[in-house]
Amino acid sequence: MKQGFISILPLAAGAAAYGFVFGVIAAQLDFPWWGIALMSASVHAGSSQIVAVEQFASEGFVIGAVLAGLALNMRYLGIIASLNSVLKEVPLLQRLFAIHITSDENWALTFAKKAKDPSIGAPFLIGSGLTMFVTWIVSTTGGALLGQSIPNLIEYGLGFAFTAAFIAMARAMWRNKQDTLPWIITFIVTVVLIHLSLGSAFAIIAGSIAGVITTGLTQQIMKKVAA
Amino acid sequence: MTDAQWLLIGTLAFGAYSIRFLGLVSGQLISEHKYLSKFLADLPGCLIVALIASSLAGENTITWIAAAITLAIALMTNHVVMTMAFGFITIFTLNHYFV
Numbered sequence: 609m610k611q612g613f614i615s616i617l618p619l620a621a622g623a624a625a626y627g628f629v630f631g632v633i634a635a636q637l638d639f640p641w642w643g644i645a646l647m648s649a650s651v652h653a654g655s656s657q658i659v660a661v662e663q664f665a666s667e668g669f670v671i672g673a674v675l676a677g678l679a680l681n682m683r684y685l686g687i688i689a690s691l692n693s694v695l696k697e698v699p700l701l702q703r704l705f706a707i708h709i710t711s712d713e714n715w716a717l718t719f720a721k722k723a724k725d726p727s728i729g730a731p732f733l734i735g736s737g738l739t740m741f742v743t744w745i746v747s748t749t750g751g752a753l754l755g756q757s758i759p760n761l762i763e764y765g766l767g768f769a770f771t772a773a774f775i776a777m778a779r780a781m782w783r784n785k786q787d788t789l790p791w792i793i794t795f796i797v798t799v800v801l802i803h804l805s806l807g808s809a810f811a812i813i814a815g816s817i818a819g820v821i822t823t824g825l826t827q828q829i830m831k832k833v834a835a
Numbered sequence: 836m837t838d839a840q841w842l843l844i845g846t847l848a849f850g851a852y853s854i855r856f857l858g859l860v861s862g863q864l865i866s867e868h869k870y871l872s873k874f875l876a877d878l879p880g881c882l883i884v885a886l887i888a889s890s891l892a893g894e895n896t897i898t899w900i901a902a903a904i905t906l907a908i909a910l911m912t913n914h915v916v917m918t919m920a921f922g923f924i925t926i927f928t929l930n931h932y933f934v
Contacts, residue, residue, distance in 0.1 A: 618916045643836045643844065650848035660847050670842045678850040683882070688858025690878040692866045695859075707855040712886060719879045720915060768898065771890045772905045772922020774883055779909040779918075781880045794881045798888035808892070812885040819881030820874050 611728075612714070612735025615721065619713040620739050622769050623654070624747035630658050631751020637665040641752035648748040652708060652741060656681045657748075682809045686816055687715050691733070694718065698730045706730065709737035711744075713773070720780035789826055794819030897933055901926040 627648070634644045639661065651657055660677030664670065688707050695703050714736035722728040778791075798815030802808055865871045891902055905922040912918060 618919060622919075639840060640836060643840060647844045647847070650844060651851050653847075653851045656847065656851060660843065664839075664843050668839075670839055670846065673843055674846045674850060677847050678854065681851050681854050683886075684851075684854050685858045685861065686878055686882050688855050689862035689865060690875055690882065691859075692862035692875055696863075696866070703859065704856075707859050708852060710855070716879075716883050716886075717915065719883075768901060768926040769919050769923040771887060771898075771902060772909075772925075773915055773919040774887045774890070775902065775905050775922070776909045776913075776915040776918035778880065778883045778887060779906075779913055780915070781883060783880070787880055790877070790881060791884045794884045795888045798885045799892045802889060802892035808889040811892075812882070812889050815885040815888060816878060816881040819884065820877045823877045823881075824873070 609731040609735035612718075612732035612737070613739050615732075616714050616717055616736035616739045619717065619770075619773055620743040622773070623711070623713060623740060624743050626654055627744050627747030628751035628754075630654065630661075631748040631753075632755060633658070633751075634661050634748070635752040635755065637661060639752070641749055644752045645745055645749040648745045649741075651677075652711070652744060653677070653681050653684075654711075654744065679807055680809045683812045684710075686813060687712070690719075691715065694722070694729050694733055702730070702734070706734050706737060709734070709741040711737065711740045713770070714740050716774060716777040720777035723781050723783070786823070786826065790819040790822040793822045897929045898926065901929055 631641075631644055634647075634657075635641065639647070647657060656677035659680055660673045663676045664673035688710065691707070691710065695706055698706065710733065714733060717736055718728060718733045721732060782791075794815045797818040798811045801811035801814055806814070862875060865875055887902075891899060901922065904925050905918060908921045909918045
């Protein structure tokens with residue numbers, strides 16, 4: 609678990625910058641600091657919180673804001689489903705807690721580390737998840753309390769650091785040449801669907817499914833060729 | 836907090852956890868089927884590539900160039916923190932000189 613706590617720290621620093629910005633925005637939209645802390649602890653979904661709060665402030669409707677926020681969170685269907693191999697031996701209560709504290713970053717880091725070291729499992733996921741969870745609550749609350757006294761690091765390109773981290777994690781997860789075509793298909797389908805104005809959450813799911821189907825088809829074709 | 840703000844936080848929390856719980860249940864159900872369980876083994880890689888694609892879609896040429904350079908660094912180093920740091924330096928430098 610300790611390894612998870614420490615390994616995720618560079619990514620947690622990046623998430624803190626986002627959390628701080630969200631806290632500033634939410635406070636400007638009349639959310640009290642403790643309400644922001646409560647939301648971060650109970651919802652724990654960065655992009656969903658940002659979209660929901662912005663929609664709520666501009667439209668004033670709760671249902672519309674919630675649906676917009678949840679649509680962005682749909683990718684967690686696949687993310688949590690893929691954790692089955694990591695969490696299957698874990699007691700139920702721990703499992704229910706682990707799925708709440710899982711974020712994009714610690715999920716991806718767990719699989720990237722697992723690709724190099726198969727002994728990596730639930731303790732790493734939970735340790736890194738706790739770091740991200742606490743960071744998110746503290747940074748969003750800090751943003752609400754301290755306001756705009758700290759410069760917006762995202763404007764300096766910090767947002768790209770996440771893309772860079774995900775690229776590195778994908779490199780670590782790459783198993784062999786058989787992954788190449790499915791990953792290219794995934795990438796192309798996701799980009800095309802976003803350009804066709806499908807929401808990014810649905811494009812991510814559709815792109816991933818296209819990639820997985822490609823893997824299955826490729827393996828069937830190779831089996832037939834070999835036979 | 837207003838009633839509407841309480842309602843927003845409550846429904847969003849319930850909805851967000853429901854999605855995660857549904858993911859947990861579907862992961863268990865899928866793993867019980869031999870053919871479908873392979874789906875779970877292939878899913879993480881495809882999901883992370885889709886996350887990268889979604890963060891690059893609609894971005895400018897400089898971001899795409901930075902991503903290509905970052906990919907090269909990742910291929911060479913296979914190290915998350917190093918790639919993250921070089922990626923940040925790359926985008927900062929490109930933005931500084933070309934924007």
